Amino acid sequence: MSSSEPEIKNHIRRLRFDHGEMTQDQLAKQAGVTRHTIMALEAGKYFPSLLLAFRIARVFGAGVEQVFEYVGQASDQP
């Protein structure tokens, strides 16, 4: 993905530490995915489906927008 394209950033790593230093494995089990997927998400190498985004947000007891952040381009602004 080139840097000019919009991105979805996430705060999973910070939220894990805010929740009692939750491990990637614990989060993976609660979200129903593999630890490798959590690693890829944190590294920004994979963008989750809407369903998985909601599942991860629910694990943290947060809203989706508190976990995932859309970083758009200037041309996206109305």
Added chain:
Amino acid sequence: MSDSEKWAWWTIGVVALTIAAYGAYVAFLRHGPATSTVFALLALAALPTSSRRNFKCRTFDERERKISNTALTAGFRAFWLAFIVLILTIGFIKGWNSTLTVPVWILSEILCWAVALVLGVQALTTIVLYRGGYDV
């Protein structure tokens, strides 16, 4: 290492073993109908999926499913490309109106090579996508 990566490395090993066995067979014996027996080694590729461990509650999440689908598509793309290259090569060398007569064992051998190609490309793509991430 995830189960999918283990499967990919295993499959690459099986394909490499088959190619090596084929090369050794042709080098030390001769190329003939019996050479096709070497391709029985490809059946080893099914071993991980038929193991008891695979039937346990293994997590196969959305990312793995996407990687698996992309890898399979890459395998069939490679097969299709090889098929077109083969047809074009035969067509240009032998002539488009020529009749080709080949023994049945050659046909079965071509089919086995096609299976090896699809498996090999599928496994390689799985490893590349796992390592490099999967952007969608």
